[in-house]
Amino acid sequence: MSKPSIPQGTRDFSPVVVRKRQYILNTLRDIFELYGFQPLETPAMENLVTLTGKYGEEGDRLIFKILNNGLHEKKEQDKVKLNEEWDKVLSRPYSSPVVTERALRYDLTIPFARYVVMNQNELAFPFRRYQMQPVWRADRPQAGRYREFWQCDADVVGSTSLINEAELLCIYQSAFHQLQIPVKIKINSRKLLAALAELCGTPEKMIDITVALDKLDKIGWDGVTKELRERGIEDAGIEQISKVISITGDNQAKLEQLSTLMANTPIGLEGIGELSTSLSYYSGLADAGWGGTIEVDISLARGLNYYTGVIVEVVCDSDKVKMGSIGGGGRYDDLTGLFGLKGLSGVGVSFGIDRIYDVLEQLDAFPAQLASGAKVMLVNFGGENERYAISVLKQLRDAGVAAELYPDVAKFDKQMKYANKRAMAYVILPGDEEREKQLVSLKNFATGAQQMITLQECVDLLK
Amino acid sequence: MSKPSIPQGTRDFSPVVVRKRQYILNTLRDIFELYGFQPLETPAMENLVTLTGKYGEEGDRLIFKILNNGLHEKKEQDKVKLNEEWDKVLSRPYSSPVVTERALRYDLTIPFARYVVMNQNELAFPFRRYQMQPVWRADRPQAGRYREFWQCDADVVGSTSLINEAELLCIYQSAFHQLQIPVKIKINSRKLLAALAELCGTPEKMIDITVALDKLDKIGWDGVTKELRERGIEDAGIEQISKVISITGDNQAKLEQLSTLMANTPIGLEGIGELSTSLSYYSGLADAGWGGTIEVDISLARGLNYYTGVIVEVVCDSDKVKMGSIGGGGRYDDLTGLFGLKGLSGVGVSFGIDRIYDVLEQLDAFPAQLASGAKVMLVNFGGENERYAISVLKQLRDAGVAAELYPDVAKFDKQMKYANKRAMAYVILPGDEEREKQLVSLKNFATGAQQMITLQECVDLLK
Numbered sequence: 001m002s003k004p005s006i007p008q009g010t011r012d013f014s015p016v017v018v019r020k021r022q023y024i025l026n027t028l029r030d031i032f033e034l035y036g037f038q039p040l041e042t043p044a045m046e047n048l049v050t051l052t053g054k055y056g057e058e059g060d061r062l063i064f065k066i067l068n069n070g071l072h073e074k075k076e077q078d079k080v081k082l083n084e085e086w087d088k089v090l091s092r093p094y095s096s097p098v099v100t101e102r103a104l105r106y107d108l109t110i111p112f113a114r115y116v117v118m119n120q121n122e123l124a125f126p127f128r129r130y131q132m133q134p135v136w137r138a139d140r141p142q143a144g145r146y147r148e149f150w151q152c153d154a155d156v157v158g159s160t161s162l163i164n165e166a167e168l169l170c171i172y173q174s175a176f177h178q179l180q181i182p183v184k185i186k187i188n189s190r191k192l193l194a195a196l197a198e199l200c201g202t203p204e205k206m207i208d209i210t211v212a213l214d215k216l217d218k219i220g221w222d223g224v225t226k227e228l229r230e231r232g233i234e235d236a237g238i239e240q241i242s243k244v245i246s247i248t249g250d251n252q253a254k255l256e257q258l259s260t261l262m263a264n265t266p267i268g269l270e271g272i273g274e275l276s277t278s279l280s281y282y283s284g285l286a287d288a289g290w291g292g293t294i295e296v297d298i299s300l301a302r303g304l305n306y307y308t309g310v311i312v313e314v315v316c317d318s319d320k321v322k323m324g325s326i327g328g329g330g331r332y333d334d335l336t337g338l339f340g341l342k343g344l345s346g347v348g349v350s351f352g353i354d355r356i357y358d359v360l361e362q363l364d365a366f367p368a369q370l371a372s373g374a375k376v377m378l379v380n381f382g383g384e385n386e387r388y389a390i391s392v393l394k395q396l397r398d399a400g401v402a403a404e405l406y407p408d409v410a411k412f413d414k415q416m417k418y419a420n421k422r423a424m425a426y427v428i429l430p431g432d433e434e435r436e437k438q439l440v441s442l443k444n445f446a447t448g449a450q451q452m453i454t455l456q457e458c459v460d461l462l463k
Numbered sequence: 464m465s466k467p468s469i470p471q472g473t474r475d476f477s478p479v480v481v482r483k484r485q486y487i488l489n490t491l492r493d494i495f496e497l498y499g500f501q502p503l504e505t506p507a508m509e510n511l512v513t514l515t516g517k518y519g520e521e522g523d524r525l526i527f528k529i530l531n532n533g534l535h536e537k538k539e540q541d542k543v544k545l546n547e548e549w550d551k552v553l554s555r556p557y558s559s560p561v562v563t564e565r566a567l568r569y570d571l572t573i574p575f576a577r578y579v580v581m582n583q584n585e586l587a588f589p590f591r592r593y594q595m596q597p598v599w600r601a602d603r604p605q606a607g608r609y610r611e612f613w614q615c616d617a618d619v620v621g622s623t624s625l626i627n628e629a630e631l632l633c634i635y636q637s638a639f640h641q642l643q644i645p646v647k648i649k650i651n652s653r654k655l656l657a658a659l660a661e662l663c664g665t666p667e668k669m670i671d672i673t674v675a676l677d678k679l680d681k682i683g684w685d686g687v688t689k690e691l692r693e694r695g696i697e698d699a700g701i702e703q704i705s706k707v708i709s710i711t712g713d714n715q716a717k718l719e720q721l722s723t724l725m726a727n728t729p730i731g732l733e734g735i736g737e738l739s740t741s742l743s744y745y746s747g748l749a750d751a752g753w754g755g756t757i758e759v760d761i762s763l764a765r766g767l768n769y770y771t772g773v774i775v776e777v778v779c780d781s782d783k784v785k786m787g788s789i790g791g792g793g794r795y796d797d798l799t800g801l802f803g804l805k806g807l808s809g810v811g812v813s814f815g816i817d818r819i820y821d822v823l824e825q826l827d828a829f830p831a832q833l834a835s836g837a838k839v840m841l842v843n844f845g846g847e848n849e850r851y852a853i854s855v856l857k858q859l860r861d862a863g864v865a866a867e868l869y870p871d872v873a874k875f876d877k878q879m880k881y882a883n884k885r886a887m888a889y890v891i892l893p894g895d896e897e898r899e900k901q902l903v904s905l906k907n908f909a910t911g912a913q914q915m916i917t918l919q920e921c922v923d924l925l926k
Contacts, residue, residue, distance in 0.1 A: 004513055004577045004802045007565050010506035012578050015592070018502035034860050036837035036867030039481035043473035043611050044507060044567075044597065045527075050467055064508075065530040067563050069601035072553050079553055086549045090535050090542055100530050102470050104507075114467045115475050124884035126870055129478070134507065138532035148506050161870035163853075284853040287861075339467045374499035390626075390747040397497050398750075404499025407589055407624035421587035 009139070009147030019370040021150075024179065024356055025132055028152055031174050032130040035167060037154055040129045042111040044136075048095065048103040054110050054338065062138045064104040064147075065095055104136040108153045109335070109348075116157060117339040125158030125344075132353075144358065155348030157336070162274060165310050165331065166281030168349045169294065172314055172327060173286050179356065180365045183292045183326070184317040188300040189275055190307050190330070192258065195268025196244055196298070199261070200237030209233065209241065214301035216245070245298055251279055254296045271309075278310055292317065308333040312349065321362045326355045374402040375425040376442075376462055377418070381432075382409035388435040392428065392455060399459045419445065426462065472602070472610030482833040484613075487642065487819055488595055491615055494637050495593040498630060500617055503592045505574040507599075511558065511566040517573050517801065525601045527567040527610075528558055567599040571616045572798070572811075579620060580802040588621030588807075595816070609817065616792075618811030620799070625737060628773050628794065629744030631812045632757065635777055635790060636749050642819065643828045646755045646789070647780040651763040652738055653770050653793070655721065658731025659707055659761070662724070663700030670768075672696065672704065677764035679708070707761055714742055714759045721761070734772075741773055755780065771796040775812065784825045789818045837865040838888040839905075839925055840881070844895075845872035851898040855891065855918060862922045882908065889925065 006012060013021060029039070051063055074082060085096040105111055108131045116127065132152040139145055154171060156164040169185060176183045197206035208231035212224050219227070221242070228238050240261075247257040255276050262268030275296060282294070302311045309331030316323050329349030336344045360366050369375070376396070378389045389405055396403040406415045419427050429441040429450075440458050443450040453461070469475060476484060495502070514526055537545060548559040568574055571594045579590065595615040602608055617634060619627040632648060639646045660669035671694040675687050682690070684705070691701050703724075710720040718739050725731030738759060745757070765774045772794030779786050792812030799807045823829050832838070839859070841852045852868050859866040869878045882890050892904040892913075903921050906913040916924070 004580055005510060006506055006513075006577075006581075007508050007510055010508055012506065012581075013504040014582070015501035015503060018504050021504075022502070033836055034863070034865045036840075036865060038478035038836055039485070040478060041476040041481050041484075043469055043475065044599070045470050045473055045611065047468060047470055050469075062532070064532065066567070067528040067530050067552070067558075069525070069527065074553065082553060083546075083549070086546070089530070090537065090545060095530075104529070114469075117467055118469075118475075119477070124881050126881075128867070136507070148508065156870070159870045161872075163868065163870040167870075281853065284850065285857050373496055373501055377499075387747065390744065394748050400497070402497045402499060404591070405626065407619070407622045407626040407630075418587050418589075 007147065009141030009145075011146065011148070015373065016370070019373065020360070020366050021353070021357060023366065023370055024353060024360070025152070027178050028132065028175055028351060029130075031171055031178070032154055034174075035128075035171055037128045037130045037171075040112065040115060040131045041133060042105065042108075042115055042131070044105055044134075045102045046105055046111060046114070048097065048101055050114055051103050051106055051110060055106060059106065063106050064136045064138055065100040066102040066104070067100055068098070068102075071099070105133070106137060107135050108133060108151045108350075109155075110338070112153070112155060113335045114339055116344070117336050117341045120341055126156050126164070127158055128154075128156045130154040144354070146354065150353040152351040152353050153348055154350075155346055157344050157346035160345045162278045162310075163281050164347050165274075165278040166285055168329065168347060169278070169282045169312065170285045170287075172312070172349060173290050173292060173294075175351065176292060176314070177287065177290050179360065181326075181356070181359055181363065182317045183314050185292065185294040186297040186300045186313045186315070187275065187278075187294060187310065188297055188312075189271035189310050191267045191271025191274070191309065192262070192298055193301070195262045195265040195271060196241060198265045198267070199240040199244070200233055202233060202237060205231065205233065210301040213241070213245070213299045216299045221245075247298070251294070251296045254298075258298070274310060302328055302330060306330075306332055310347070316359050318363065321359050323355055323359055323362075326352045326359060374404050374422075376401065376403045376428060377415075377422065377424045377426075378403065378405040378428045378430055379412065379415050380406040380409050381430065385430055385432065385435055389428075389430040392430055392440055395455055396459065396462070399463070401459060401462045428458070470610065472604030472608075474609065474611070478836065479833070482836070483823070483829050484816070484820060486829065486833055487816060487823070488615070490641050491595065491638055491814060492593075494634055494641070495617055497637075498591075498634055500591045500593045500634075503575065503578060503594045504596060505568065505571075505578055505594070507568055507597075508565045509568055509574060509577070511560065511564055513577055514566050514569055514573060518569060522569065526569050527599045527601055528563040529565040529567070530563055531561070531565075534562070568596070569600060570598050571596060571614045571813075572618075573801070575616070575618060576798045577802055579807070580799050580804045583804055589619050589627070590621055591617075591619045593617040607817070607821065613816040615814040615816050616811055617813075618809055620807050620809035623808045625741045625773075626744050627810050628737075628741040629748055631792065631810060632741070632745045632775065633748045633750075635775070635812060636753050636755060636757075638814070639755060639777070640750065640753050642823065644789075644819070644822055644826065645780045646777050648755065648757040649760040649763045649776045649778070650738065650741070650757060650773065651760055651775075652734035652773050654730050654734025654737065654772065655725070655761055656764070658725045658728040658734060659704060661728045661730070662703040662707070663696055665696060665700060668694065668696065673764040676704070676708070676762045679762045684708075710761070714757070717759045717761075737773060765791055765793060769793075769795055773810070779822050781826060784822050786818055786822055786825075789815045789822060837867050837885075839864065839866045839891060840878075840885065840887045840889075841866065841868040841891045841893060842875065842878050843869040843872050844893065848893055848895065848898055852891075852893040855893055855903060858918055859922065859925070862926070864922060864925045891921070 085098040088096040089099050134148050134150050136148050172185055193210050194206050197203045197209050212227040216224055225238055244261055247254050255272055258272050300313055307330035311330035313325045314327035315325050331347040333345050335346055378393055380386055393403055393405045424445055427443050434441055439452050440455055441450055441452045442458050515523055548561040551559040552562050597611050597613050599611050635648055656673050657669050660666045660672050675690040679687055688701055707724055710717050718735050721735050763776055770793035774793035776788045777790035778788050794810040796808050798809055841856055843849055856866055856868045887908055890906050897904055902915050903918055904913055904915045905921050
């Protein structure tokens with residue numbers, strides 16, 4: 001028999017990892033609920049036609065498709081047709097519904113849009129939903145990139161109020177504050193990027209400009225200049241861009257300078273106004289004691305084909321951590337239009353669960369007690385002592401203390417080895433003396449210190 | 464554009480449903496943790512070879528297989544080979560790794576066994592794990608049967624101690640007690656079923672006998688007699704079976720009668736001894752105030768090819784509910800042997816999450832507050848009043864009250880309609896008077912009663 005394995009790019013989550021992941025998900029869930037967001041879960045399988053064409057050509061390639069069942073039970077005369085369909089699978093990326101009509105969820109956004117359209121008559125708009133589920137992509141696996149990974153999204157659809165932008169910024173602030181991750185939230189507007197392209201005299205080149213600008217961190221201004229030239233921006237335009245991205249100061253100072261530089265572009269002034277209003281709502285809602293920063297950053301780009309207003313991105317702001325963005329989002333105008341429901345504006349943010357996990361590991365910021373689960377094990381000395389141990393076990397659990405009894409009457413060393421491997425904080429030794437005196441001996445596994453105490457004292461100590 | 468839909472047999476879980484499901488899962492998770500069980504999560508995709516042949520021929524048919532990616536990018540000369548492989552997909556149920564090498568998880572048991580074998584050197588045995596994840600089966604969808612549904616399993620492997628059986632019975636007891644579902648736990652041993660076949664003089668017909676007995680509830684003793692005859696059991700044997708299943712009294716009385724009837728079958732006495740010990744451990748651990756019952760039931764059969772010792776099943780014990788078993792399990796001897804690790808005994812139980820959900824609905828036993836999430840909405844009167852509303856909103860959330868502000872300055876009726884649809888318990892009306900007096904008007908949505916109070920009074924009332 002060959003050794004069992006799991007598919008490339010997938011992971012088993014061991015107990016310690018599950019607990020740490022639950023810690024992240026529970027922290028986020030509690031915040032979403034506090035902010036009045038509603039949970040949604042959609043099926044892992046969607047109809048392939050729901051997903052196809054929504055993620056670009058590359059996305060279509062990476063969708064995991066599910067083979068229709070019962071193909072081998074088809075009648076002989078149907079097999080000619082099946083073979084024709086098979087040819088389609090081999091020759092086109094879009095496959096054939098006779099061979100595959102279902103596929104695995106590729107993100108949470110398209111299923112959300114599909115759900116909203118299907119349930120538009122029952123939903124209360126504005127609809128504020130959060131969703132935390134795995135998605136699957138047939139990407140080439142590499143460090144930090146998996147074929148099964150979790151997404152976590154929060155969106156508000158059916159409202160154009162900038163209070164929504166502010167609420168989502170507060171959710172970011174609150175989440176990273178509670179998770180104790182120092183972050184910088186970058187904020188921009190697609191409208192400022194459009195205005196920038198107008199200032200260059202090339203409104204049609206907005207995407208070229210932003211793709212180049214997006215690399216500022218990596219290749220510096222000289223690199224960006226070179227790329228802008230290659231993309232056909234004139235020197236006068238580059239001069240304009242240089243002025244805009246050179247603005248300094250706090251957010252208010254930046255917005256004032258932008259108002260001057262973009263005084264003649266209505267779309268720019270609109271974007272500046274929206275940023276200003278969002279930040280003003282935000283400062284009314286946010287926690288003043290928060291350590292993180294929020295910063296207007298005109299070079300922030302993010303999936304331009306999709307967003308239409310404010311865009312945001314979160315990066316970890318610590319020397320100890322090297323990591324790309326751990327969250328991002330923005331306003332979009334017509335997501336549900338893909339499925340026939342026009343004119344429903346929305347704004348959303350997502351949390352990169354796997355990256356947040358890695359950041360917490362690097363910062364050593366997971367709560368210590370997540371490691372072991374039950375923190376006390378009762379040693380099993382058998383016979384009368386086993387019966388006594390069981391009564392102690394029951395009373396500990398009745399008091400809410402997570403506890404376990406070693407189930408077999410094994411050698412003491414073997415039982416202690418188990419307790420050690422399970423990272424137990426304490427063991428209880430219910431032997432003859434303890435049973436006769438109706439006491440428990442509690443041993444601190446780290447220090448080796450041992451004391452014989454009443455059960456109530458033991459409960460108080462363990463709680 | 465055609466109307467969007469989801470695949471047959473799958474479900475979207477709306478906010479109310481997600482909250483109710485979370486309530487079930489959280490209740491179970493807390494109990495597992497209290498009992499020292501450890502969480503495990505495995506990937507949705509397994510290698511097809513891991514799953515094939517583990518669930519019988521019918522199971523193989525129902526596994527969802529994933530089409531390999533990039534098939535349409537193969538070179539022309541590879542397509543001959545691909546077409547040959549495609550023929551295999553059409554002609555055999557076991558498919559072809561060139562066309563499909565991955566499949567969706569079909570249950571939690573095989574991935575658990577696979578995980579234990581892969582991680583045997585790191586794990587602390589006995590390994591107590593719980594797992595709550597969706598599984599997928601290409602069954603024909605019907606009422607209560609889905610193609611994507613959740614399983615929840617708890618197992619202990621690496622220990623033959625009957626304390627484990629007792630612990631799992633206590634977990635059942637504790638779970639259904641907390642969920643407020645009245646249940647009967649039926650318990651039996653595969654060894655008693657083997658003894659019964661011996662008593663009939665046909666030890667090789669154990670499965671025939673149990674398959675017939677399993678129908679006692681449905682077809683009555685006359686029906687069972689008929690089926691036993693058809694399956695080749697002599698009248699003398701049927702007489703023996705009749706005696707055994709006619710035993711009455713409490714569990715101890717039943718076990719005593721069985722000891723007499725099976726006095727000459729060593730395997731029967733072994734089974735009786737194991738049941739007796741398990742029940743004795745159970746009574747030491749279980750909550751005496753529990754309303755449910757645990758009952759030795761010699762007609763209980765359950766997946767015989769798999770189990771080797773104690774078997775259990777849970778049914779809802781209420782006139783209001785018609786439902787099959789909502790949980791079951793038992794001891795098995797060689798699960799990990801499938802993947803090359805021999806001799807690891809285990810015992811496990813599972814919870815039928817979807818059925819438990821339906822039972823809770825039928826009993827109307829879900830906690831009332833799960834419905835709406837946030838229980839208060841602030842009406843948005845715009846301008847100065849909006850600013851005041853935001854400050855109230857912030858203070859409510861700081862005090863831990865889940866709250867939301869209607870984000871747009873919409874007509875009053877529209878905002879109230881939203882609050883009603885969202886099943887809000889309260890609305891807050893932050894108007895001119897409230898703002899000037901720095902008070903809030905809190906309106907009970909059900910009674911219509913409205914009072915103007917301080918923010919602190921409002922917080923106290925809402926918490």
